Amino acid sequence: MIEIRNLYFSYSNQSMYVLNDINLVVNRGDYISVLGENGSGKSTLMKLILKMIPPTAGNLKNDFSRIGYVPQLFESLNTQFPITVYEILDSYRKTLKIKDKNCIENALAIVNMSAFKNKLIGTLSGGQRQKIFIARALMGQPDLLILDEPSSGIDINSQDEIYRLIKKINVEQEVTVISVEHNLKAAMDNSSHIYHLKNGGGHLCKPVDYINDYVKSSTGGRGNVSI
Numbered sequence: 001m002i003e004i005r006n007l008y009f010s011y012s013n014q015s016m017y018v019l020n021d022i023n024l025v026v027n028r029g030d031y032i033s034v035l036g037e038n039g040s041g042k043s044t045l046m047k048l049i050l051k052m053i054p055p056t057a058g059n060l061k062n063d064f065s066r067i068g069y070v071p072q073l074f075e076s077l078n079t080q081f082p083i084t085v086y087e088i089l090d091s092y093r094k095t096l097k098i099k100d101k102n103c104i105e106n107a108l109a110i111v112n113m114s115a116f117k118n119k120l121i122g123t124l125s126g127g128q129r130q131k132i133f134i135a136r137a138l139m140g141q142p143d144l145l146i147l148d149e150p151s152s153g154i155d156i157n158s159q160d161e162i163y164r165l166i167k168k169i170n171v172e173q174e175v176t177v178i179s180v181e182h183n184l185k186a187a188m189d190n191s192s193h194i195y196h197l198k199n200g201g202g203h204l205c206k207p208v209d210y211i212n213d214y215v216k217s218s219t220g221g222r223g224n225v226s227i
């Protein structure tokens with residue numbers, strides 16, 4: 001469980017709070033999509049949950065013991081570097097100090113990428129690469145998986161496959177998911193909850209309630225819009 005109470009955060013060189021009185025509870029098994037405009041603080045909130053930065057004020061309790069993180073695809077690697085899928089995963093295995101090399105095969109099997117283990121990463125499509133980075137995040141058998149815009153830069157067909165996979169990991173592997181999203185449809189289709197960041201504050205709701213509010217605000221209350 002993650003329990004965030006009255007959390008405030010500002011970067012040290014800034015007087016304004018990026019996050020202003022945030023309250024959020026993430027329960028085991030949740031699939032939470034974090035939505036918000038550019039600069040609303042989504043990545044900052046993830047950094048706080050990952051304990052990369054401390055809150056300026058307030059409390060953040062996180063009792064997930066193993067956290068897997070999937071960064072944005074373009075941040076993930078230099079695709080020109082001649083390294084195979086297996087070599088990437090084996091190097092991460094060593095970083096995690098996992099002795100059993102079977103963790104590589106197991107993670108590749110979950111993302112249906114076993115046949116690609118000896119391929120150079122630079123020869124894979126965006127969707128295939130993303131599956132490898134999800135496999136990497138699964139190697140430590142996480143109880144919480146945090147993803148940063150998992151479908152950005154990926155073609156539309158592969159996006160569906162990526163979300164089916166994340167949902168499968170959430171349901172079948174019982175891994176709690178927090179995903180920073182710009183993909184509204186994927187957030188609506190897959191999440192148990194939406195966390196909407198706006199003007200420094202946050203609001204947790206069910207996808208259906210988020211859509212109802214979205215429709216109301218888009219139509220000035222007339223409630224009739226297609227998205």
Ligand SMILES: Nc1ncnc2c1ncn2[C@@H]1O[C@H](COP(=O)(O)OP(=O)(O)OP(=O)(O)O)[C@@H](O)[C@H]1O
Pocket residue numbers: 011013014018036037038039040041042043044045
């Ligand atoms: N290291 C930093 N130092 C100072 N300000 C920062 C730093 N990182 C982010 N910010 C500022 O904090 C605010 C929130 O940034 P953040 O990256 O968390 O937003 P975001 O919602 O993830 O944006 P995007 O959707 O564009 O990725 C922005 O105004 C940004 O300029």
